[in-house]
Each structure stands twice: as C-alpha cells, then as structure tokens.
Amino acid sequence: xxxxxxxxxxxxxxxxxxxxxxxxxxxxxxxxxxxSHRVASDLAEKINQxxxxxxxxxxxxxxxxxxxxxxxxxxxxxxxxxxRNVGGKKRYAGLWAQDDYRLVFKGMEPIRSDWTQSAQDFQxxxxxxLFPGADVQQVVDDYIENCIIAQMRHCLxxxxxxxxxxxxxxxxxxxxxxxxxxxxxA
Numbered sequence: 120x121x122x123x124x125x126x127x128x129x130x131x132x133x134x135x136x137x138x139x140x141x142x143x144x145x146x147x148x149x150x151x152x153x154x155s156h157r158v159a160s161d162l163a164e165k166i167n168q169x170x171x172x173x174x175x176x177x178x179x180x181x182x183x184x185x186x187x188x189x190x191x192x193x194x195x196x197x198x199x200x201x202x203r204n205v206g207g208k209k210r211y212a213g214l215w216a217q218d219d220y221r222l223v224f225k226g227m228e229p230i231r232s233d234w235t236q237s238a239q240d241f242q243x244x245x246x247x248x249l250f251p252g253a254d255v256q257q258v259v260d261d262y263i264e265n266c267i268i269a270q271m272r273h274c275l276x277x278x279x280x281x282x283x284x285x286x287x288x289x290x291x292x293x294x295x296x297x298x299x300x301x302x303x304x305a
Contacts (some may be wrong), residue, residue, distance in 0.1 A: 123186065126169050132162060135197060138209070141189075143197070151196055152216055153190055163188040189217045192223065194250050214250045222246055 124137045127144055136143040144162070146155050163186045171182040192213025210226035227242060248258045261268050 123166055123170075124167055127162065130162065130165060136209075136211075143211070145195075151192060152191070155193070155216075159188045159191060190223075196249075198227075199238070212246050222250065241266075 120137050120139055120142060124142055125135045127134050127142060133145040134142050135145050142193045144159075146158055150158060162205075167182075167184070170184045170186070174180040174182040174184075190213075192211075193216045195211065197211040197212040212222065212224050212227055214221045215221050222243070225248075241258075244258050246249070247253075247256060248255050
C-alpha cells in the first residue's frame with residue numbers, strides 16, 4: 120500500500136491515512152457528492168492500471184490485484200494522535216454518503232468496549248449533532264445536566280440507573296502460565 124500511497128500522491132491526492140490494506144484520501148472540498156464518487160472510482164481504476172503495468176513490465180505477470188473504492192464520507196473526522204500531526208490508526212467518524220446517510224465510527228468510543236456507556240452515548244450524540252451542523256453546545260449542556268449533575272443528586276430515582284452508564288466493563292481472559300499457574304490478563 121506504500122506504493123499505492125505514492126502513486127495517489129503523484130496523482131495530486133492527499134493521503135490522510137494508509138496501512139497494510141487501505142488508504143484514506145481527502146478529495147477537493149469543492150467537489151459535490153456525485154463528482155466525489157466519480158473521482159474516487161477513477162482514482163481506483165488508475166491505480167489498478169498502474170499495478171497491471173508494473174507487474175507486466177517488471178515481472179511479466181498478469182495482475183489480479185484490484186484496488187476497490189469502498190466508501191465516501193461527507194463530512195469526515197479523524198482525530199490526530201498524541202504528539203503527531205497525523206490521524207490515528209483506523210480511528211475516525213464520518214457520515215457515510217452511500218445509499219443511506221448514516222454515522223459510522225471506526226475505533227472510536229461508540230464502538231469500543233473499554234469506554235463507559237456514558238462516553239459512548241455522548242460521542243454518538245456529539246457527532247450526530249456536529250455533522251449536520253446542529254447545536255453542539257446544546258449536546259454538551261444536556262450531557263452535563265443529565266449525566267454529571269444527575270450523578271450528584273443521589274436522591275433522584277434515576278441516579279442509580281445513570282450510574283450504570285459510568286461503569287467500564289472489561290472482558291478478562293484466562294492465561295495459563297506453567298510456572299505461576301493461572302493468571303488473569305485484563
């Protein structure tokens with residue numbers, strides 16, 4: 120995928136993330152949705168042709184590799200990793216602009232089991248408001264009022280139910296250690 124990344128950059132595309140099986144690219148913001156789909160499909164075909172040519176010319180092989188244009192996200196958010204100016208490994212959220220517009224999370228709190236339900240709900244609500252341009256401040260205010268302040272009011276009947284959303288449930292697996300017996304890995 121490093122060669123593919125280089126070729127995409129040579130074609131004038133900004134690659135915002137790449138790993139062993141995928142590349143995420145940013146297209147020009149002035150493109151509408153149909154133009155974006157067309158440009159992405161054209162990019163995939165150009166890269167596929169480059170691979171066919173390279174394998175034929177360098178190794179006399181027929182290429183069966185196929186780069187596939189998978190998804191368009193409008194808008195898209197990829198948080199930067201700590202102390203770096205690049206996006207985190209497969210951590211992003213976006214509004215999937217395919218047949219149905221739905222919010223997609225990869226590697227972020229709404230789909231992770233090591234985050235509290237409250238954090239998952241908050242991030243889901245936050246992005247649900249952010250992407251269509253709704254009032255994000257209202258989401259934050261509601262979260263503070265309904266979750267944090269409610270937790271401080273122990274006499275409310277909903278306090279114990281709300282407290283459950285602040286619990287992290289971590290799956291444990293049992294490991295066998297010949298010298299020490301069973302140990303727990305969290």
